[in-house]
Amino acid sequence: MAQPNNEPRRRYKLRVNFVGADAYDADENVRPYRKLIYLAYATQRIGNVRQGIEEMFTKLYPEDSGHKVMRLRDSLMCDVSDDFLVSDVFDDSPEVYAAMEG
Secondary structure (H helix, E strand, O other): OOOOOOHHHOEEEEEEEEEEHHHHHHOOOOOOOEEEEEEEEOOOEHHHHHHHHHHHHHHHOHHHOOOEEEEEEOOOOOEEOOOOEHHHHOOOOOEEEEEEEO
């Protein structure tokens, strides 16, 4: 009997690096000021992941709770559309850069 395709339930362990929006736009070698792991399903949209990352950031770092994730970039520092799926973007590398404002 063939095994069902489990790809839609596959989880990605994303390594999120938080950087300021100004530094994010000016320098690809910017050092993150916070880091965390975020688990996302292959079929999640990047926009939902961005919101989830922002919620997790607020819970883990309440002292920085006025910040908003403006956009995400992949490991090559390319902006990622909110409409893309996690599996379309993060198959090669789980590295994520989150541009923070606030």
